[in-house]
Amino acid sequence: MLTYFRQRYPTRIEIDEDGNTVEVPLSDPMLEAKLHIALSTDGRHWFPLNANEPVWDQWMRDPYVRRGPDGVWRILTTGTTDGYNRDASGPGCFFASSKDLIHWNDERTLPLMEEVRDASGNFLANNIWAPEWFYDEENEEYILIWSSSFKDAGWKESRLWYSKTKDWKNFTPAKVFFEPPYSVIDGTLLKHENAYYLFHKEEEFGAKTGERRAIRLATSKKLEGPYQIVDGDLNDGQIVPVITEGPTIIEDPENSGWLLYYDYCMTNRYGASFSKDFLNWEILDDVHFPADARHGCVSKISSEEARTLINEYNISSSTDK
Template sequence: MKNLIGLALLLLCLSACNNKQNTKNEKEIYLFSYFKGNGDGLHLAYSEDGLKWEALFDDSVLLKPEIGKDKLMRDPSIVQDESGTFHMVWTTGWWDLGIGYASSRDLIHWSEQQNIPVMEKFEGTKNSWAPELFYDKKSKTFYIFWASTVPGAFPELPTSESEQGLNHRQYYVTTKDFKTFSDTRLFFEPGFSVIDGAILEKDSLYYLFVKNENSAPAEKNIRVTFHTKPYDFPTEVSAPIIGNYWAEGPAPLLVDDYVYVYFDKYRDRKYGAVRSKDMLHWEDVSDSISFPGGTRHGTAFKVSESILRNLRR
């Protein structure tokens, strides 16, 4: 009997080891989280080459928003931690002082939606827009950063009448467990109204992509800076890395030798992209990509092929 029990345990161990090895050897697939309309909820698309993106679940909503003044789910940002859990943050409303959070093991079943009150201690804050998640594996720390306007905090800039005097800067908190958070601090102040930050780690450097949101005169373009750590980024940014059009929501993704940056060409109501091998010279490949119709500001991330198989089932 002892020999049989020992044999059973050995077989279980070998099976677990093989499963873990198979997961490591699996092909990587790219996923894209996005919303449609004014913020209907979470949508997902997948790609095998970073160019052609196909909607999952017939482009239906996977998770509907339940929190926030406006009960919206805009700008969904998803990262997966080392345990396999997916974490998501999003914009819950146009004039909220917090952001939304939920987690999932399979991108189908989600935890209860929570509000993280990131700007409640900053008196007069107007908004909390486009939160983005970045997981730093070196320090095992999550960085959550977003754009807020705090009246009087920075020199006022000329703004168009439609933007109601908004003058954004990027703020952030850190967490290791999404239960306790650091105090909210200034993340990025480049001297212009800035929104839609996104970080990519490559070759031991951290690249921060942002949208210049100045409106008078209008900029509305994507720029980049880099550092050796995922905070305290130099405030000197590159020239625009996109063409002569308005864009927002940069979503960086490493695909083979290229870094792709996808973005919402919101005035043209379609998606665009640029790519680079050296992070200095950018090629516009907007005509080579395809996204589901109506895709709005999202994030791109890698998953194992088994995750996609489960989603497609």
């Protein structure tokens, strides 16, 4: 199951040689920032439900949907129109839970950066982007990870932050999770054997750094780090082509290895790469995704659950819609 939202970007942000932000218009922009679902049997060919229209009329971006050890599905999303939520509790993200992926309950905003303030009590963070959660089996608790920046744009000098909870009601104060020597967003975690793999987007571009907006990898023996950056074989350390974001990873259902998904955010395409060892990645050509899919999350569901979703929303026979 692939959960995602849809977008064609209206502009491409560039930094000129003087450090000024320049927005270059892109053709045919659109935005459907609501929950979409697609299904696949091989992880490569995806068919959207509900004719690639939303399955829930709730504003959200970057929907991360996973099932907890208690069988409950929980969603975390960037929850406002511009990715910010500057209310009395500071920036927040959207949360909800479900037992069947159809009926969602307990909708609320989580002000995860509420306690991160300056000496005068002012909020330091301006945003919470692409929040995800990971279940820590050893300590029987959930760890929430997201990116935040203290600058005027969410991608500027951004760091990954985290908070922990056992009951989704009480959360530990936010702390920095990953602080590499570059701006970082879109972190996603995988545990394999005795190691943790942190896939993330390096978000650097401009006259000084060049075009460095793609997926990287860091690893650790401990969930809370520290994480060591892996030097990939592309683009001086990256592991997939430039201008990609929103990684999500699963064990390949067809072969012995792993599938890494991401979207080519400025060229309106979705893609996947295959690896046997997390280090060497092959871009897959024979893949099909729903049109305009952005920042997906892939989960394994049963055949019975798939039939329930198909009966509720129908399935499209084409990926062109």
